[in-house]
Amino acid sequence: MTRSTKSKGPNPIPSVWAREQRRTDQPALSRDAIVREAIAMLDAEGIEALSMRKLGARLNAGATSLYRHVATKDELMELAVDEVTAEIHVPPAGGPDWRAAVTEAAGSFRTTALRHPWLTLVLGQAGLAYLGPNYMSFSERLAALFTAAGFPEPSRAIETLFSYVIGMSNAEAAWLTTVARSGETEADFIARLMPAAQRAAADHAHLAIPHTEVEEATTDPAALRDMKFAYGLEVVLDGLALRLPRKGR
Amino acid sequence: MTRSTKSKGPNPIPSVWAREQRRTDQPALSRDAIVREAIAMLDAEGIEALSMRKLGARLNAGATSLYRHVATKDELMELAVDEVTAEIHVPPAGGPDWRAAVTEAAGSFRTTALRHPWLTLVLGQAGLAYLGPNYMSFSERLAALFTAAGFPEPSRAIETLFSYVIGMSNAEAAWLTTVARSGETEADFIARLMPAAQRAAADHAHLAIPHTEVEEATTDPAALRDMKFAYGLEVVLDGLALRLPRKGR
DNA sequence: TCCGCTGTGCGTACAGTGTTCGCATCGAAG
DNA sequence: CTTCGATGCGAACACTGTACGCACAGCGGA
Structure with missing residues (x-):
């Protein structure tokens, strides 16, 4: 038990208390939220500025978390197109x-x-x-x-x-x-x-x-x-x- | 001299004779040749299959050699567009x-x-x-x-x-x-x-x-x-x- | 014959990309 | 309390465009 606690883990001090609470202030990660934010980024920064990593960062999430709600970036673009089509x-x-x-x-x-x-x-x-x-x-x-x-x-x-x-x-x-x-x-x-x-x-x-x-x-x-x-x-x-x-x- | 010949270099045996002659059979690298080959690749494999590395490989050249004749990939695309426009x-x-x-x-x-x-x-x-x-x-x-x-x-x-x-x-x-x-x-x-x-x-x-x-x-x-x-x-x-x-x- | 110069090729490296995998953690169901 | 499926995510892989600096070829002049 006194062996060195493999300090390679994500948290320097592997204590439950040191770990931050799950943020529930943010409206959580959902397909709709992802699509909405993607559209906002596309409008503001252009099509080649949208990357999964940046999008994840704007949602207070890791890049790869998005893949739980969206199969691929192309699919995300399809969803964005359909969402925007509703404005016509x-x-x-x-x-x-x-x-x-x-x-x-x-x-x-x-x-x-x-x-x-x-x-x-x-x-x-x-x-x-x-x-x-x-x-x-x-x-x-x-x-x-x-x-x-x-x-x-x-x-x-x-x-x-x-x-x-x-x-x-x-x-x-x-x-x-x-x-x-x-x-x-x-x-x-x-x-x-x-x-x-x-x-x-x-x-x-x-x-x-x-x-x-x-x-x-x-x-x-x-x-x-x-x-x-x-x-x-x-x-x-x-x-x-x-x-x-x-x-x- | 008997020290181990740092075998990390491009040639295992650093001898002038071991080095291959410059290839002159290929029609050399030129802006026109690059644009022509790029168009061929675009036609055959689609727009997202074209990369500077693959294009270089098809021309028996390194990827970065292309940049001596073309400032950037976008410029290459402009050249390709103009070239193809002549067909109309x-x-x-x-x-x-x-x-x-x-x-x-x-x-x-x-x-x-x-x-x-x-x-x-x-x-x-x-x-x-x-x-x-x-x-x-x-x-x-x-x-x-x-x-x-x-x-x-x-x-x-x-x-x-x-x-x-x-x-x-x-x-x-x-x-x-x-x-x-x-x-x-x-x-x-x-x-x-x-x-x-x-x-x-x-x-x-x-x-x-x-x-x-x-x-x-x-x-x-x-x-x-x-x-x-x-x-x-x-x-x-x-x-x-x-x-x-x-x-x- | 040698020197330096200029133009060309390219190996290495950097900062990024989309996406996969496996582990950690959660809320809810049994 | 235990189990389980859903979710988040760090690390890694195979790529990308491109900057940099070195190596070398050919050449004009000394």
Whole structure:
């Protein structure tokens, strides 16, 4: 008994009293808490800053403890995607103005994608597997909307529209991520890069940037982005409207 | 001299003769060779299988030797993107049928993106920096095409169209990557997953998959994808055509 | 012929990553 | 009180991108 107490253990003094109580102030480790914190980290620090160790640290837990609630990091990302999908608002089907409803849904997707700039990246990385409940109900509501609008092949129309919406949102999110990393405001960032951009475009006859656009980009870049998105959205909606069997306008 | 020859060195016998000649059979290490091999690896093994060590090994070189020709892995990816961009064919501006020309350019982008399924991922990851020469000339040719077609704001039209094209291609590329990882043919993969998909859609009234589509998906899935892409492309082009000042049809 | 220089390859090392394994500890059930 | 399943976690493994400094090849000039 008087043998040296193998002092290699986690506690220098192997006494029950020296050991700290289990912390119950923190809301404990649970799948939901993990996903919530992961989303917060992704939003704040970007997609490549999220590591299981850092996430564990923020939850006052060891890195490997997370694996009791989540099979793998990829699965965690799927859960995060599904969680965030719930933020997208799709108006109920059957309203009088299908274009307004679809515009609302598309805009809601965009603002969600810009609030969580990693969303479209993760969505694009895995071609499948996103059959989470929130994602399913999002799809269902969209399908209902387009069916009620009278589209003979609603899934085609949805695929077309959201290819545009996702593509555009993804580009915007990537841009905003770059801006955020620079630490400057968007307008300052643009102003600083403009000379280089114009020098690069100098050799190409058709790439000149009109003065009015330079003006707006350095004044209210967010408004310019809003307008660009709205423009493309109208284009796609116009094209889709032509597929409507008469009278749907 | 009879002391034990510190056998920790790279060569067991530290003799000039034991050392192997510098290999000159291999075409030497150069930036171009590195980029070419990187693209080959990306195409064959996917984006997350590319590591500097494996790439070095394939070039009969040490991992860190690559850094003499390439500043960082991100830079290497930019170079790969630009290299691959040269494969996209954009018809010359001023032809009689702008729709056919734009359709050709969009289709060429798509096939390139499907041949290199990592393209859209990398494109989306960095919002900027892709001002490589090939990418610039690609943009220039597109701008020329849309300007000649008579669009008052060609950059808006291009942005709209390619948001759709990139969004759609990205989704397809991700899907094909998933299929490839399964080791099955696309049709088999679909057939195996269909029951699960239908079970998942059972609770949602508007998500049923029409029988004709199930039929085609399990028979000639590539043709179905072609058709979906073409459908959305026509939609967008119809919408764009409405912005043409009269007579452009 | 020799010297130094510059460009190139690379072995070693560092700080990180996702994930596995086995041990310690807990609350609840028998 | 004992037993058991669930949970936390330290250590370890096989990787990753990349900085650093040494070794050496070829070359221009003395």
